[in-house]
Amino acid sequence: MAINNPVNNGVNTDALFGAREALTKAPEAAQFKWRASCEWIRGTQSRSTVDSFYGLGAEQKHKTKFTYDSDHPEVFASEDAAATPVEIVLAGLAGCLTAGIAAVAQARDVQLRSVKATLEAGMDIRGILGADPDVRNGFDGIKVTYKIDADASDDDIKAIVAQSQKRSAVYDIITNPTNVTVEVK
């Protein structure tokens, strides 16, 4: 690491490594609960709000309340007032992987200059329309393509992207089954 030209991707890896060590000793503090609330607006449009979460043994609050509208496009006979939920899933995956790339690059002393991703997911909508019981509702695959400009070899950049997938929560959520319980109260 060059002292006069320190790598800075804006990620505080010292804090992350410190947290890892602290939480290894206090696994109960590592238990987090992520939350969102959602309210129907009209048609296929709804508004989700993210405000608080639980972690480090206490209730936590975001600095501000974030809202995310979702809707369906006009080709689905909707008003297209916002992104479709499946696109928000792609945005979540991209956000998670890209944050991981910045963190891993920082930990490996690699300066990033630009990181751009495009995502595409295939879907046979006969699934959600109930037109063919053999077609699943969800994506039949997701393709993520990164273009990264950084002070590192191609293989080192690929290794950073691979490590980011290995440590990504959203990547894990999408690639592995998760039990989902939906209740009506």
Next chain:
Amino acid sequence: MERLTTVVIGAGQAGLAMSWWLARRSIDHVVLERGAVGNSWKTERWDSLTLLTPNWQSRLPGYGYQGNDPDGFRTMPETIGFIEQYARAIAAPVHPDTRVTSVRSRRGGYEVVTDQRIWQCDSVVLATGACNVPVIPSVASAVPAGVKTLTPLAYRNPGQLEEGGVLVVGASASGIQIADEIQRSGRPVTLAVGEHVRVPRVYRGKDIKWWMDASGVLDQRYDEVDDIVRARNVPSLQLAGYPDRRTIDLNSLTAIGVNLVGRLAAINAEGKAQFSGSLRNVCALADLKMNRLLGTIDEWATANGRDSDLPAPHRFAATEVEESPPLLLDLTHGKIKTIIWATGFRPDYSWLDVPVLDRKGQVRHDGGVAEAPGLYLMGLPFLRRRKSSLIDGVGDDARDLSAHLAAYLRDRVLSSPELIAARG
């Protein structure tokens, strides 16, 4: 009840190497063995297994390879013979058929209870092996009736399995070797692949273990690596020790018809196995890591003037993964008859009644020196060095740890007049 200085538990290579060093340091000891010398090698290994290290690389303290096939790989009977010869050659004080049922702290030392008798001692060396208990994922409880399950400790050969499909879960050393021989027996294999470590058997004309030994990779110490927890949990190298020195990797398995799927993530209520969609990434990670290792090797070869007498550096084909690997496999259709859990092993310390176990049941230690004074570990992955779990690695660890043990005994006596009086 018998009193002596040190009890070594386990008469495999680790316990015997420790015995050699203790004898050299004039520390009176016994080596307790639940069965006979080399018990795990005798009773818990499949028929075709060979050592994954070449013959020359089985160096034990005061004992090396004498045969005429230094680059070959020992079969299990040969491995057992080698360890038995070593026990005889060093006249190790082995007590066979002596199963330890408890080790507990007592009067500043330890009490070792066995099904034969009880030993009182000042120090204990746990050399009971790294592979006592197979690690089986919790999804195993959801395997539908009608599908047989086996671990590598119980697996012997393909003939033991019903005709029909086999799901091998895990693609490290055990999983790839078992998948290879089962597929060749005519039973179609699906291999569930999580994180793995890909290496070629031979690179630039030399065995990969030769490169790792010569370049110092195997001597890397536990206090020199960035993340020892990760280093100790790295899966075993994808290696086999066949006489033709061929490489078994995911590409060679695909070539003989094995189907690759992602890590086994779940078995759902309909009895369908669900595989992770991460296959492509775990393969990319393994390819990148292999290339980094080969890069390290090439740099070492150049720096040490070996390039002129060896073939030029090259890289191996990337792991081929089909466009959309299957995510589901129906276990109720009768196509899959057997599941083999090649998902790793762990040591068993359920008989250790000394408060040194972490929440995962493993002994807290610093390079083999357990948190309880006078208690030592041997033969675990990356205990003190990358080679610690290899036959070739136990000698250096036994030298270091026996030195620590001897110093502990000396300081303890010097600092405790009561002890001197009590022993007097």
